[in-house]
Amino acid sequence: MSLLLMLLALIGAVAVLGLGALVMDRLRQGSGPRQVDWPQRPPPATENGPTQVGGYTLLSGAVAEEPPPLLPEATVARVRQLVAEGQELDAIRFVQAQTGVDVQRAREVVAWIRDGRL
Numbered sequence: 001m002s003l004l005l006m007l008l009a010l011i012g013a014v015a016v017l018g019l020g021a022l023v024m025d026r027l028r029q030g031s032g033p034r035q036v037d038w039p040q041r042p043p044p045a046t047e048n049g050p051t052q053v054g055g056y057t058l059l060s061g062a063v064a065e066e067p068p069p070l071l072p073e074a075t076v077a078r079v080r081q082l083v084a085e086g087q088e089l090d091a092i093r094f095v096q097a098q099t100g101v102d103v104q105r106a107r108e109v110v111a112w113i114r115d116g117r118l
Contacts, residue, residue: 069101
């Protein structure tokens with residue numbers, strides 16, 4: 001009886017392996033599920049720079065740093081003086097008043113001057 005059971009198990013294993021090989025061969029030949037050709041839409045245009053393809057970026061919101069606006073040497077000297085005195089907030093307000101930029105941009109300009117990049 002156990003010999004018959006072992007023979008039946010062997011036949012079952014051969015059938016499963018044979019069926020698996022047949023399925024893999026058919027998939028390799030391309031007779032598997034059909035690919036649907038969806039209509040292609042162009043990616044949406046962004047306001048700044050090239051269009052973004054895909055939904056994720058490595059650094060979300062990262063933008064290339066723009067150079068600061070051209071400032072007169074007297075303005076740069078005054079900002080350096082204010083930063084040296086520890087009055088960075090006044091330096092930011094001074095840059096805003098002289099150039100008309102927003103607070104964030106004025107902070108960037110003051111950071112450029114403080115770091116010696118301008």
